[in-house]
Amino acid sequence: MIRSVIMNAVVALAMVALIMPAQAQLVSTGDALALDAGNLETRVEAYLLRDGVAAELAELGVSHEMAMARVAGMSASELELMAGRIDQMPAGGVIVVLGVVFLVLIILELVGVTNIFRR
Amino acid sequence: MNKYSKGAAVLAALMLLLSGCAGFDTKIPETWEPRVELRETPFYPQLEHHCGPAALITVLEASGAAPTYGEVADRIYIPELKGSLQVELMAATRSFERIPFRLPGDFLSVLAEVEGGRPVLILQNLRVRSVPAWHYAVVVGYDRKRSEVLMRSGTERLQATPARRWMRQWDWASRWAIVVLEPGQLPLNPHLPAVLRALADFDDHAPPAPRLRSWETVAERWPDEPLAWMGAGNANYELGLLEAAAINFEQALDLRPDSWPVRLNLAQVLLELERSCRAQRLVEAHGMPFDHPLVLVHGNLTLQLARACDLQSGS
Numbered sequence: 001m002i003r004s005v006i007m008n009a010v011v012a013l014a015m016v017a018l019i020m021p022a023q024a025q026l027v028s029t030g031d032a033l034a035l036d037a038g039n040l041e042t043r044v045e046a047y048l049l050r051d052g053v054a055a056e057l058a059e060l061g062v063s064h065e066m067a068m069a070r071v072a073g074m075s076a077s078e079l080e081l082m083a084g085r086i087d088q089m090p091a092g093g094v095i096v097v098l099g100v101v102f103l104v105l106i107i108l109e110l111v112g113v114t115n116i117f118r119r
Numbered sequence: 120m121n122k123y124s125k126g127a128a129v130l131a132a133l134m135l136l137l138s139g140c141a142g143f144d145t146k147i148p149e150t151w152e153p154r155v156e157l158r159e160t161p162f163y164p165q166l167e168h169h170c171g172p173a174a175l176i177t178v179l180e181a182s183g184a185a186p187t188y189g190e191v192a193d194r195i196y197i198p199e200l201k202g203s204l205q206v207e208l209m210a211a212t213r214s215f216e217r218i219p220f221r222l223p224g225d226f227l228s229v230l231a232e233v234e235g236g237r238p239v240l241i242l243q244n245l246r247v248r249s250v251p252a253w254h255y256a257v258v259v260g261y262d263r264k265r266s267e268v269l270m271r272s273g274t275e276r277l278q279a280t281p282a283r284r285w286m287r288q289w290d291w292a293s294r295w296a297i298v299v300l301e302p303g304q305l306p307l308n309p310h311l312p313a314v315l316r317a318l319a320d321f322d323d324h325a326p327p328a329p330r331l332r333s334w335e336t337v338a339e340r341w342p343d344e345p346l347a348w349m350g351a352g353n354a355n356y357e358l359g360l361l362e363a364a365a366i367n368f369e370q371a372l373d374l375r376p377d378s379w380p381v382r383l384n385l386a387q388v389l390l391e392l393e394r395s396c397r398a399q400r401l402v403e404a405h406g407m408p409f410d411h412p413l414v415l416v417h418g419n420l421t422l423q424l425a426r427a428c429d430l431q432s433g434s
Contacts, residue, residue: 024387026353026356026384026387027379027383027384027413027416028319028323028353029315029322029346029350029353030319031380032349032378032381033315035413040412041412057197059199060199060200061197061198061199062197062198066194069214070211073194073213073214073324074206074207074210075210075320075323075324078206078209078210082204082206086197086200086204089204090204090242090251090292091204091253092170092171092174092202092205092242092243092254093168093200093202094201105247106246106247110287
């Protein structure tokens with residue numbers, strides 16, 4: 001209860017910080033959607049993840065400057081997906097030559113050593 | 120039954136299981152074009168591990184954007200992972216002023232876009248789920264009679280993959296597929312909540328003119344969707360078109376009188392249009408609970424409106 005009141009105050013302050021400077025900034029459509037879904041707080045918190053995600057990208061060989069530009073373009077839910085999980089996500093990049101071994105593996109997986117219907 | 124026939128029975132069962140394996144339905148309706156190939160789709164042969172940038176620049180160019188290969192790679196390639204992530208493909212797309220829409224995870228949703236002239240970027244798992252090998256490719260067509268999916272993939276300009284195998288490789292990559300579209304265009308069978316999500320994300324990272332185009336398209340197709348009018352209002356406001364913005368917000372508020380974001384945005388615009396007393400009535404017509412996340416915005420605006428309305432009526 002107390003936590004949620006404090007959180008609301010933090011969110012409200014963050015919103016004011018966004019909204020008040022210079023020419024007024026309106027409430028964004030993203031904020032409106034988040035408000036409806038009841039997760040405006042998580043949306044604001046997610047933006048605090050930016051620096052961390054940028055640092056992770058930099059550790060993986062992306063230049064610091066590009067890493068900052070890349071995270072700046074991510075939405076709140078994208079930042080949440082990335083934070084702390086970059087190395088567990090599918091990183092598409094291969095050129096694969098299918099060998100016999102993998103045909104066997106595919107057959108094993110198809111016949112149920114791993115269930116095909118499990119996602 | 121001797122042991123040979125038993126063995127044969129097991130083998131037959133295995134074959135049956137394999138052939139019917141996934142039970143994937145890869146039938147293409149008879150009413151569709153028998154063969155589609157989007158020949159104009161550009162081709163960027165993949166450099167080592169660069170299937171992400173190669174696939175993304177392919178669909179970006181097809182949608183009319185003109186980034187260089189280096190710009191795209193800078194946005195999505197991760198050297199240590201020797202690859203690119205789905206999330207970054209989405210974010211990068213927006214940075215080139217295009218909107219990525221995730222497609223539903225069924226075979227025909229992908230082919231329908233292709234039949235409609237849009238190449239589709241997909242993620243594939245070329246091995247198995249336990250030892251995955253992730254790969255991005257671009258679907259550019261299909262052949263109904265041969266039951267094949269046609270792609271720009273890796274170093275192949277036109278790769279024809281049997282539909283069943285294509286389906287398995289896609290299924291084992293969580294059936295991830297996107298179209299990359301110019302603002303103002305929608306997927307062929309758009310799902311409203313997904314469209315709103317995609318455009319709201321675009322709103323946070325794009326200039327107002329293309330955003331206005333995309334929200335107007337949504338408002339045209341779903342005139343009863345308040346967020347569409349709100350999105351158009353926000354974009355008009357940033358373009359300095361306050362009157363147009365006010366009209367958009369009025370429309371949104373008519374559709375959804377309980378929306379505080381719309382109500383506050385309308386009040387702000389009316390304040391700047393020097394119609395503060397009307398704006399004040401609008402804000403005070405509804406009580407806002409003290410723990411509402413927008414309570415400070417509301418409070419601040421209320422103060423400004425009170426002052427402005429006094430001045431207005433005093434003069």
